[in-house]
Amino acid sequence: MVRLIIGILLGLWGLPLLVFSAQNLIGSLNESESNAALMFFFVTGFPALIMLLGSFFLIRSYLKNPPKLTKAEKPGLAADNTPTTPGRYCPKCGSGLSADASFCPACGQKVTP
Template sequence: MVRLIIGILLGLWGLPVLVFSIQNLIGSLSETEPQVAGMFFFVTGLPALVMLLGAFLLIRSYLKNPSKPAHPVQSRLSTPDSQNTSGQYCTKCGIGLAADVVFCPNCGQKITP
């Protein structure tokens, strides 16, 4: 969640700085001041592009892998549930398993027959 908030804040700060930089760059070039135009690009335009790239990467990384709440811990001595007809239990977490499962639905452990 922190990545998302920081990404949004970077984007909200970087976009106006980029617009400001582009306006001053165009204004300086129209007044035939190439040195001033270069200064606006390197001092404000380039950092604004870096901020927008950072914002994009932070938001994308959050959307690909959002924080998920932890699963509640189940007792290793849990009784078989109504779906468990095989009498199998996961060797990693101890949850009762249905007869046709390949992976534990609780922890993801591969079930071997």
């Protein structure tokens, strides 16, 4: 999720910077100021292109490899799919425990019977 947020923020920051740079680059070239045009490209245009490229790769990596969501445990079943005793839960992770469990099947915490 962090990759997606950073990618969007980079894109929202890089796109206006690229537009600003292009406007100034074109304006400088129209006035025959090639040194100023190069300055605008290297100071604002090139970093804007890098930001947009980074944004593209971050968003693409998020969409290709979304975060793995844990399966919600079914009520009445422990992590190893054995029936749980009502009201008996792991003190560390909160998953349901079976009646004869000495250790939590989800996190390995030792539990007292």
